[in-house]
Amino acid sequence: MSVHDVARMLPDPATLRDRCRALAVLDAALVGGPPFTYRFDGRWGPGQELASMDNGAGDQWSIVFAAAGVFVRGFDHESPLSPAGNDSGELWPGLVDTVPEAFAACVREPAFSLDDTLAATVCLWRETGDDRWRHGDVALPADGDDGADFLFGLLTDGTPEAYRDWAEGYYGRPVDLDAVREVFALRPVTPDLLRRLGARRAPEDLAGELARIGYPVRQDPA
Secondary structure (H helix, E strand, O other): OOHHHHHHHOOOHHHHHHHHHHHHHHHHHHOOOOOOOEEEEEEEEOOEEEEEEEOOOOOEEEEEEEOOEEEEEEEOOOOOOOHHHOOOOOOOOOOOOOOOHHHHHHHOOHHHEEOOEEOOOEEEEEEOOOOOOEEOOOOOOOOOOOOHHHHHHHHHHOOHHHHHHHHHHHHOOOOOHHHHHHHHOOOOEOHHHHHHHOOOOOHHHHHHHHHHHOOOEOOOOO
16 A cells, blocks of 8 residues: 555545544553654644654654645655655655645644655645645655554454454554443543443543543442
């Protein structure tokens, strides 16, 4: 799977936002504390929200949700498309050449950069009102890929089952599928839901992260 496939398989922006929020809530519950693999910041900037992934091994993605639309960048540090993997330190040809002006600031965003160059091997966007995801005219090398498969697989699959399988391998312990389904359905977080997830943090310790995500919370009845 490459950027060409991701562009066909990503859901509409609203559904993508919900999936990103679900991943962030699950990560906040299952991890004992920062750093988190998946995060969602509903207050990232004026009129902007940021979903992000960082696996701690050099691979990342960022998704900016704004009035103008949605901008996606992914970075596989081992991909031959990485700007760190060539002598010029430049982005792969075609990757961002046709990014609309509405997302130009995202391409220059320091938080997404590596030595003043966008850290990206995958780049997509969708302007408000468009009916599909767009990407540049990128030709993949014969000896490697852009990392889109492992970077965005959970977002393109979008099922609780896929997340459960990933989480059990990543965290090395069972994860309750029904509880994961509730989060994917954006049902309010309750102490009971956290108990079934096997949360490593008390409900009150998650309050700040859930507020940042903008995720509903409900207290169990006494």
